[in-house]
Amino acid sequence: MRRRTLLKWVSGCLGALCASVVGIPGVSFVLQALRKSGSDVDRVRRVARLKDLPIGKPVAVPIVGAREDAWTVHPDEVLGRVWLVKRPSDAKDGAEPTAQVAAFSATCPHLGCAVQHDAKENRFLCPCHRAIFGLDGERVVAKKGSQKNPSPRAMDLLDCRLVTDKTTQEVWVEVTFQKFEQGLTKKVLKA
Amino acid sequence: MQSFLNWLDARTDYRQLLAPIRNRVLPAGPRWAYSTASCLLWLFIIQLVTGLLLMLSYSPSTTTAWASVHFIEQSAAGHFLRGVHHFASHALIILCGVHVVRVLLARAFQAPRELLWVTGLLLFPLMLLWAISGNPLSGGLKGVSQIEVEGHIIGSTPWVGPIIQRILIGGEEVGHLTLTHLYFLHVGLLPLLVIGLLLFHIGQVYRHGLSVAELGGPHDDVSHWSAPNLTNLAAAHPLAMMPPRLKYFPHQTVRNMTVLTVVFGIVAAIAWQHGAPLDAPADPTLPHTPRPEWYFRSLFELRRYFTGDWEFVATIIIPAAVLGFFVLFPMLDRKCSPRVSAVLRVLVVLCGVGTWGGLTGMSYLRDWKDAEYIASSVEVDALSARARELADRSLLPPEGAITLLRDDPKTQGPLLFARHCASCHSHVDASGRGLVASEPSAPNLHGFGTAEWISGTLDPQRIASAHYFGKTKFAEGDMVSKVKELFDGIEEVEAVKMRDDLKLVAQALSTEAALPRAAAAGHDAQAPIVAGRELLSGRLSCTDCHRFHDKGELGSAPDLTGYGSREWLLGMIGNPQHERFYSGDRNDRMPAFAEDTEHPERNLLSRRELNLLVDWLRSDWYEPPMTSVPAKPRNPILAGN
Ligand code: FES
Numbered sequence: 001m002r003r004r005t006l007l008k009w010v011s012g013c014l015g016a017l018c019a020s021v022v023g024i025p026g027v028s029f030v031l032q033a034l035r036k037s038g039s040d041v042d043r044v045r046r047v048a049r050l051k052d053l054p055i056g057k058p059v060a061v062p063i064v065g066a067r068e069d070a071w072t073v074h075p076d077e078v079l080g081r082v083w084l085v086k087r088p089s090d091a092k093d094g095a096e097p098t099a100q101v102a103a104f105s106a107t108c109p110h111l112g113c114a115v116q117h118d119a120k121e122n123r124f125l126c127p128c129h130r131a132i133f134g135l136d137g138e139r140v141v142a143k144k145g146s147q148k149n150p151s152p153r154a155m156d157l158l159d160c161r162l163v164t165d166k167t168t169q170e171v172w173v174e175v176t177f178q179k180f181e182q183g184l185t186k187k188v189l190k191a
Numbered sequence: 192m193q194s195f196l197n198w199l200d201a202r203t204d205y206r207q208l209l210a211p212i213r214n215r216v217l218p219a220g221p222r223w224a225y226s227t228a229s230c231l232l233w234l235f236i237i238q239l240v241t242g243l244l245l246m247l248s249y250s251p252s253t254t255t256a257w258a259s260v261h262f263i264e265q266s267a268a269g270h271f272l273r274g275v276h277h278f279a280s281h282a283l284i285i286l287c288g289v290h291v292v293r294v295l296l297a298r299a300f301q302a303p304r305e306l307l308w309v310t311g312l313l314l315f316p317l318m319l320l321w322a323i324s325g326n327p328l329s330g331g332l333k334g335v336s337q338i339e340v341e342g343h344i345i346g347s348t349p350w351v352g353p354i355i356q357r358i359l360i361g362g363e364e365v366g367h368l369t370l371t372h373l374y375f376l377h378v379g380l381l382p383l384l385v386i387g388l389l390l391f392h393i394g395q396v397y398r399h400g401l402s403v404a405e406l407g408g409p410h411d412d413v414s415h416w417s418a419p420n421l422t423n424l425a426a427a428h429p430l431a432m433m434p435p436r437l438k439y440f441p442h443q444t445v446r447n448m449t450v451l452t453v454v455f456g457i458v459a460a461i462a463w464q465h466g467a468p469l470d471a472p473a474d475p476t477l478p479h480t481p482r483p484e485w486y487f488r489s490l491f492e493l494r495r496y497f498t499g500d501w502e503f504v505a506t507i508i509i510p511a512a513v514l515g516f517f518v519l520f521p522m523l524d525r526k527c528s529p530r531v532s533a534v535l536r537v538l539v540v541l542c543g544v545g546t547w548g549g550l551t552g553m554s555y556l557r558d559w560k561d562a563e564y565i566a567s568s569v570e571v572d573a574l575s576a577r578a579r580e581l582a583d584r585s586l587l588p589p590e591g592a593i594t595l596l597r598d599d600p601k602t603q604g605p606l607l608f609a610r611h612c613a614s615c616h617s618h619v620d621a622s623g624r625g626l627v628a629s630e631p632s633a634p635n636l637h638g639f640g641t642a643e644w645i646s647g648t649l650d651p652q653r654i655a656s657a658h659y660f661g662k663t664k665f666a667e668g669d670m671v672s673k674v675k676e677l678f679d680g681i682e683e684v685e686a687v688k689m690r691d692d693l694k695l696v697a698q699a700l701s702t703e704a705a706l707p708r709a710a711a712a713g714h715d716a717q718a719p720i721v722a723g724r725e726l727l728s729g730r731l732s733c734t735d736c737h738r739f740h741d742k743g744e745l746g747s748a749p750d751l752t753g754y755g756s757r758e759w760l761l762g763m764i765g766n767p768q769h770e771r772f773y774s775g776d777r778n779d780r781m782p783a784f785a786e787d788t789e790h791p792e793r794n795l796l797s798r799r800e801l802n803l804l805v806d807w808l809r810s811d812w813y814e815p816p817m818t819s820v821p822a823k824p825r826n827p828i829l830a831g832n
Contacts, residue, residue, distance in 0.1 A: 033361045033368065034354065052782070052795070060610075062476075069253060069366035078476050111343040113480070119629070127480045127563060128340075129495065150498045179363075183347030185500055190363060 043177050050162060050171040053086040053101065058117050058124070058135065060084075060106060063177045081106035081114065082158060082175055083124065085135050103160035103175045104137045110151040112182045124155065152185045211397050215439035218400075221446055224297075227290040228396070229447035230454055234283045235389070237455065241276040242378065245269075249328070251374040252367045254591030256330030257472040261582050261592065264469060274462025280322045282458050284486055287315050291517075292540055298532065300521045307395040310388050312517050316510075317385050319486060324377040326484065328370065330592065332571060335473035336481035338373065339365055348503045365473075470575040472592035477574060480567045482558070489550035492557075513543075577602055580815050604807020607800055611784065612636070632662040632780070639808055640704035640755025646697035651675045664779045669736065670748070677731070692726050696733075699723025704755030707811050727751070745770050760805040764796070 047061040060081045067077040083104045104124075106115050113128035123140060124133035131151035132140040139149045159176035179190040200206050206213075217225070248269065250259040263269035291311065294300060300308035323341065327334035342365075346356035361368025437443075471477065483491045490506060497505040520539070524532050558564050574596060581595045588594055596602045608618055609626055615633040619625035625637055635658045638644040647653040648660075651674050660666050677693075678686055699720045701709060728734045734743030739751040750771040753759045762771060765785035768778050784796040791798060806812060 030358060033358045033372075046793070054614075069364075070361070070368045072254065072367065111340050111347075127567065148498050150495070152498070152500060152502075181346070181353070182343050183502065 044174055045177060046163070046172045047082060047103075047175050048084060048173045050086075050101070050173060053084055053173070055086050055088050056135070057122070058083045058085045060117070061175075063175075080177060080179070082177065083115070083117070083155075084160075084173060084175075101160055101162065101173050102137070103158040103173070104133075104155040105158055105178070105180070107156070107179065107182070108151065109153045109156060109180065109182060109184075109187075115155065126151070152183060153187060156180045156187055213438075213440060215397070217437065217439055217443055220437050221439070221443035223446050223450070224293060225443060226447045226450035227286060227293055229444075230451045231283065231286050231290055232389075232393075233447075233451050234279050234286065234454070234458075235385075237279050238276060238283065239382070241272050241279070244272055245276060246378060251328060251370040253330065253365075253370060253473075253593075254367075254589070256328060256370055257469075257592035258330075258582075258587045260329045260331075260469060261579070261587075264466065270466045271459075271462055274466040275459060277467030278458045278461050279455075280325065282454055284318060284322060286454070287318055291315060292544070295517075295520075295536055295540060298524070298536065301524070302521070304395070304399050305521055307392060307399065308521060309518055310392040310395070312514060314385065314388050314392065316514065317381060317388070321377065321381045321385065323484065323487070324373045324381060327373055328377060329469060330370065330473055331468075331470040332473050332477060332479050332575070333468075333470050333481065335365055335369075336479055337483060338369060340481050340483075344502075344506045348507050352503070468575075469579065470571060471578040471596060474593050474596065477571075477596065479571055480564055485551065488554040489547050492550040492554035574602065581813065584813060584815070598803070599812060600803045600806035601812040603800075603803040604812075607796070607804045608807070611795060611804070615780070631657060634659050634663075636808060640701060640706055640760075641709060642694075642697045642701040645700050645755075646694060649674055649693040649697060651678050673736075692731065695719050695723035696726050696731065697723070699727060700751060700754050703751065703753050704759075704809065705757075706755070706809055746774060749773065755809070757805055757809060757811070760808060761801060764801060764805065 045063060045065075047063070048059065053059055060083050062078045063080050063082060064076055065079050067074045067079060083106050085102045085104070087100055087102070104115075107113075108115050108126040108128065108131060110126060110129060110131050113126050115124050115126045115131075115133065117123075118125040118132075123135060124137075125131075126133075129150040131149055133151070133155050134140050137155035137157055139151055139154055141149050156178075158178060161174050163172050163174050164170070165172055181188040181190055245263060248259055248263050250256065260273070263273055294308070294311065323337070327338040338360075342356045342360045345359065346352050348355075357363070359369075359372060361372045482488075490510065493509060494502060494505040497503075524535065527535055577599065578592070578595050581599060582592065605618075605626060608616075612618075613626050613628050614630065615628055617626060617628040617631050617635045618637045619627060619635055620637050647658065648670070653659055654674050655661050655666050655671050660668070660671060665671065677689060681689065700723070702720050724739075728739055728742040733739065733751065736748040737743050737751045738745050743751075749763075750759070762769060766783040767773050767781040768775070768783060768786075773779070773781070782795065785791070785794040785798065785801050787793050796804065
């Protein structure tokens with residue numbers, strides 16, 4: 001009887017060993033997708049000249065760069081869009097000029113559709129599930145009826161500053177382009 | 192033949208193996224209602240066969256998926272097979288639902304058939320997963336945006352959601368790996384799972400035979416059912432002996448095959464008529480409003496009521512609870528008397544179908560009333576038709592189908608114009624259709640460079656209208672006054688003559704543009720052009736201000752040499768302040784879109800965009816020969832999946 005038990009154990013272990021030889025690399029192969037994708041250099045980009053931006057009317061600018069996709073790289077792809085909102089400068093002289101322009105990621109915090117500008121109401125509207133945002137990026141609840149705002153949070157504000165070009169002396173808007181997890185109430189940077 | 196079969200049987204015992212099928216008896220005789228099961232099985236086999244055949248030519252990757260599907264669509268057989276594969280999947284889902292309802296109403300889930308019931312219920316969501324893993328494989332706009340949304344739904348589930356999402360998508364964003372992963376699911380893992388469950392499910396059917404309820408026997412006493420074979424069954428229910436004991440084959444089989452023929456006939460007819468849809472190649476830069484397939488519309492609607500962190504209630508908890516309820520339903524049912532059970536089951540079916548139908552209907556109704564959604568699906572349909580049109584023209588480049596619409600002036604032109612030009616310029620035809628400027632303050636550019644457009648600038652009434660220079664500072668400029676002068680104080684006869692002359696000038700100038708449409712329409716007769724040119728530099732003295740070939744000087748008015756040509760427009764939009772156009776302070780608010788040749792990335796328009804815009808303004812794009820029958824307009828809502 002003891003011999004029998006031993007033999008059962010041995011066959012079981014040998015079987016498990018063979019299975020793990022395939023199983024372990026198998027699992028790690030499947031989990032490859034969890035690894036961080038390639039380098040994301042130079043997220044800071046010049047997107048527009050300050051003088052080209054109208055006041056109080058959002059402008060969408062594309063963020064162009066190299067996009068890596070498993071085994072291919074697409075050199076000039078639109079990686080995303082950013083809405084720029086230039087506020088009327090109520091600041092007195094000497095105030096921080098950065099405050100003049102706000103940059104929002106055009107990716108909807110709800111499920112990632114492209115947020116559009118609703119020209120009629122002059123606010124942002126996501127066509128997918130009708131999330132509405134004000135020009136300050138905050139959620140707006142549609143007045144009529146019970147319809148709630150599907151977005152869990154306000155539009156994602158991106159770091160944005162004004163720089164003066166050394167040669168042309170033009171003022172440019174520079175944006176740090178980042179992506180955030182969708183569907184969360186908090187703004188979490190995509191790993 | 193018979194002797195061969197005998198020989199085979201002696202060696203393989205196949206008759207023994209097939210005996211359960213060949214000798215199967217339905218105690219209550221054959222019924223049409225039983226056909227749902229067999230029909231499902233055959234549809235499933237049709238899916239396997241058509242799917243395997245499609246695999247011969249399909250290639251999963253973002254660069255090849257759409258292209259290979261379009262390649263399949265090019266042959267009549269491929270078109271038909273893909274159509275069958277597509278529509279049979281819908282039929283399969285509908286039949287699955289019917290089958291579950293039938294089994295529920297027949298109370299066929301009672302002991303000892305619980306595992307039959309549970310495996311059947313598990314097959315249903317697996318079937319749905321199987322279907323939705325197939326939709327994005329075509330690399331089309333709708334399928335890919337669906338998987339994006341589905342990925343986000345999975346990702347917003349607490350705890351494991353994000354991990355599963357990343358494994359499914361194969362990284363952060365939809366790409367090659369998304370397609371290979373879905374392909375793995377669609378043709379590998381899910382078929383194996385479904386086949387495994389299905390074999391078990393069918394094995395159970397043979398083991399337990401039909402249920403008491405289906406046999407029409409007494410409902411209450413389940414104790415007989417411990418003995419699983421048909422002899423006992425018949426002994427326990429003498430009534431079951433009453434009808435002649437017809438064998439399953441062929442008496443039930445012929446009913447099954449009739450139903451299958453009808454169902455498959457419908458599927459094949461639709462596949463033959465319409466084929467499976469193939470929408471535009473997926474491109475995140477194209478605007479699109481994704482909607483789920485019809486069978487997920489109810490969940491889509493449900494999700495509207497659970498927002499923010501609670502969304503997973505609608506997407507995960509409620510569906511799981513419904514499934515759990517059905518799985519455990521036999522336990523609830525056992526406690527009820529037959530009469531209560533009958534009422535309960537009818538109620539469950541009515542509530543289930545009612546809720547599902549209600550939610551689905553509400554979702555469609557919402558879209559039906561949503562003008563923006565309808566507009567966007569009409570647009571997507573137009574893009575899809577255009578993409579197919581371009582792909583039919585020639586084989587695709589190695590970068591794949593995404594270039595089709597990206598390099599198409601007809602598609603990109605309006606987008607670029609809306610983004611960069613339409614704050615001042617309109618682009619509307621005579622009937623007012625097109626892109627209307629938000630604050631029109633510059634000429635309407637529809638038909639720019641055509642004789643018709645140019646003659647407007649030579650017409651004293653029209654040149655100062657809002658369609659031309661009315662809203663610009665040129666309204667008070669030399670050109671307007673010069674054109675008005677031409678008609679000052681002349682008699683009617685002379686005015687008619689003058690108009691004819693100007694028509695010649697417009698014609699001569701429009702040939703400078705060398706518009707492809709104009710040449711095709713035969714607007715390039717030589718004699719009037721020569722006359723127009725002479726007038727231009729001669730009697731009408733346009734060259735006093737404008738340069739025209741070797742006459743006149745640059746610097747005071749736009750160059751008329753090559754006016755409206757590709758090269759002229761590229762220069763004008765790139766930098767209107769160049770001396771060829773409106774140098775110095777003569778330029779009225781027109782920005783330079785591509786003046787910086789050293790740092791092209793600082794320009795408002797890239798070289799590519801500029802080319803596309805100019806080609807579009809000149810209507811210089813591919814149109815297929817007008818032989819094809821125009822496609823029937825499809826219902827944007829029902830086709831919107
Ligand atoms: S993705 Fe924007 S509202 Fe749902």
